[in-house]
Amino acid sequence: MSAIRNRQILLAARPVGEIKSTDFKYQEVDAPEPGEGQALIRNLYLSLDPAMRGWMREGDSYIEPVRLGDVMRGGTIGEVVKSNSAEFKPGDKVFGMGNWQDYWIAGPKSGARALPADVPFPLTNFLSVLGITGLTAYFGILDVGLPKAGETVVVSTAAGAVGSIVCQIAKNKGCRVVGIAGSDDKCAWLINDLGIDAAINYKTQSVAAELRKACPNKIDIYFDNVGGEILNTVLGMINVHARVVICGAITQYNATQAVPGPSNYISLLTKRSRMEGFVVIDYMHRAMEGVMQLGQWLAEGKLKHREDIVEGLENAPNAILRLFDGSNKGKLIVKIA
Amino acid sequence: MSAIRNRQILLAARPVGEIKSTDFKYQEVDAPEPGEGQALIRNLYLSLDPAMRGWMREGDSYIEPVRLGDVMRGGTIGEVVKSNSAEFKPGDKVFGMGNWQDYWIAGPKSGARALPADVPFPLTNFLSVLGITGLTAYFGILDVGLPKAGETVVVSTAAGAVGSIVCQIAKNKGCRVVGIAGSDDKCAWLINDLGIDAAINYKTQSVAAELRKACPNKIDIYFDNVGGEILNTVLGMINVHARVVICGAITQYNATQAVPGPSNYISLLTKRSRMEGFVVIDYMHRAMEGVMQLGQWLAEGKLKHREDIVEGLENAPNAILRLFDGSNKGKLIVKIA
Structure with missing residues (x-):
């Protein structure tokens, strides 16, 4: 050998x-x-x-x-x-x-x-929708985000591997879903192919202004992969008892100096809300549950990727x-x- | 009349x-x-x-x-x-x-x-230890902080009306308690009269350096009333599955310009931790439970104020x-x- x-x-x-x-x-x-x-x-x-x-x-x-x-x-x-x-x-x-x-x-x-x-x-698929990526979306939105039908869910990096699955799980749970992505192509894919309710191109649009339009009932869940200014903007628009799920912070990963923290964290107090990070490895003992459910949605056409x-x-x-x-x-x- | x-x-x-x-x-x-x-x-x-x-x-x-x-x-x-x-x-x-x-x-x-x-x-007492102040401490540390015996709890404005009760409840639950206060007198009162494990005078000492000494097992719960730089410092020192309880943000109340947010919020991700705000009015339906328990501790000498x-x-x-x-x-x- x-x-x-x-x-x-x-x-x-x-x-x-x-x-x-x-x-x-x-x-x-x-x-x-x-x-x-x-x-x-x-x-x-x-x-x-x-x-x-x-x-x-x-x-x-x-x-x-x-x-x-x-x-x-x-x-x-x-x-x-x-x-x-x-x-x-x-x-x-x-x-x-x-x-x-x-x-x-x-x-x-x-x-x-x-x-x-x-x-x-x-x-x-076992490296994407049925792998760590899919499980990250599954446990993050369901176990940390705790979505209820009728709630408004905002997702950053919504066209990404994790974000796009989060969007669809939230839709499957009856939520209003608003995605934030980095190109018109990605926004069109989110709306036309994944069927989410609204999409914002953060590179060409005002995230704050578009979120105000797209979230008339404010924001109950924010699934965040970016941190930085978008996280801060969303924190300023949350509802009472909102859940802010910290899955990643891509704006920070490459930073060579300190990225400003979210000064609107104070909304967590006035809105009695929660910001919580999670890492999928803590859920690996429940991986089979996630793979089974994701596989079922995939087979039923309820999960595109x-x-x-x-x-x-x-x-x-x-x-x-x-x-x-x-x-x-x-x-x-x-x-x- | x-x-x-x-x-x-x-x-x-x-x-x-x-x-x-x-x-x-x-x-x-x-x-x-x-x-x-x-x-x-x-x-x-x-x-x-x-x-x-x-x-x-x-x-x-x-x-x-x-x-x-x-x-x-x-x-x-x-x-x-x-x-x-x-x-x-x-x-x-x-x-x-x-x-x-x-x-x-x-x-x-x-x-x-x-x-x-x-x-x-x-x-x-019904405006202090048995009133909104005591209930704020009670529900904040117990329902949001979820202390377990042996955990390390850090409290800001520890000598304040709410903070001092939080410190004692955490001690009653078997935690290691470290208080942050604004004078040597207050620190001495916290240690000598309330029996907490360590106290830091943030006006004369380095909070980061003293916390490192006082929290050899890092920080499981932070009960925060101040926000600002101290919140950021503590976030950088939390354990896995920590709870950061946002009760107030006195450094922000008087601010005439934006106070920097806690850039170390990213520890919530790496440490799979939670930062959560609460307002005592959400717990008023359970006020009697709180008053009874606080009254019992008070009568037993387990709650000084x-x-x-x-x-x-x-x-x-x-x-x-x-x-x-x-x-x-x-x-x-x-x-x-």
Whole structure:
């Protein structure tokens, strides 16, 4: 087996401001040999996510930062090539943190899981609508946002991989849904294809003025992925007992100096409201519940989604930049093999 | 009855920045006559509270602002002078929103409540530890903060009327309690008399450095009455699943320009934590529960408190200023009669 070459992309430097492709380094090594109870997995697809910007940064967070010189972290779908484990047999498709490389070792503590053999969905769906992305939307809007029929839900990065699923779950729950996105194309997709009630192009429109028009009953839930000025604007327009769900803060990830905090946080007091962050890893014990419900909606046509698939592991360092300039259309995935 | 004179203090101007005594106006009118189902109440004590700064300001809040020219709003304890109501009989002591004046009319919809005749506590306690102040502390720390034994609780304005009760409830629940206050005297009182674990004088000490020393296990609950820089500092030091309880924001009440928001709100994401505001009026249906428990702790010596009683309704406009310069020692109350 030592003839198998394993292409890897390492974290070479901690980004200052925006990620640069030179923050990564390519290398080839021999693929590892699986030990007792382990399996060798060949990665087929790699998920690229905004959260990766956080993993590249030093400092206290919900997960250890990737160390310099380590293979860059990432969720993958792979296939078992060789197994010394009762859990995995050759040919099984496996979801796990396989990282930015061709081959990795899955063992009892790796968190890897084999997918059922006969899933009626494309494999890539388990990195998008049925993967961490879909589960983030599912638990964030349902468990933290607690939507009730008739409430008004505002979603930032609404055309993004997570946001677009949040929008549709909220619609499925009978809410009025207003999305904020970065282009007229994305806004049109949100309204015409996903069926949300209104969409705002934050690059060309006044978010405050458009929200006032689109939310005549003010805002009960805000699902936020951006932070910054939009978060502050929305906080100024919440209803009593509103829930502000902090899923991300993409305006902060690349900041090289402190981003102003939301001075309208004081609405949390006057409106007796809640702002709460969550991380999907806290819900992994309920992953099956989420996948089942998302899969049912998907099968029923109640959950539309897009995948933006880039060919070739070597293109991952350039592809990830697209998450931050907004040029990806749907869940960004790298096809490795 | 028309010979009874009613002294009143009106809101004459909306404060710009700090309250000035000239924002109020004194007048004397005839006391009103109670109609059918109503009672005439003579105020004995008036509560002065930081929240009054908010009531004097125009704009959207949890309660309508006081209108210019109206009697200034305030909670009072009074005595029934004359009654056409089955609910109140002359001599009854009544808690209600009697405002800054000698006499007012309590009726079925006024929210006024007679106190039991034989309460074993001084009347003023129903404006302090057993009144809105105590209930604010009680529901804020217990229902929003959700303290568990062994957790670390930080309280700002810890020597204040609400904060000092929060500190003691948290101690009663088995928490490590760290208070932030504005003088060495207040800090000494918190440690020596109330028995909290550490106290920080924010005027002379580095809050960040002292919190690091006083909170070796970081911060699980922050009960905030100040906002501003201290809120931001604490947000940077919270544990996973922390609760930040927004009870007030005294640094913002007098601000004439936007106060910077807490840029460390992003810890809510990385620490999967919650920041939530509350207003005690939402808990008034559970007031009896709170008063009973607070009364029991008080009787058992598990709840110490101070009252700072100013003589004379005419001194209320100057007395309220002391809430904002920190010179009051304990719950500020005006003795009217």
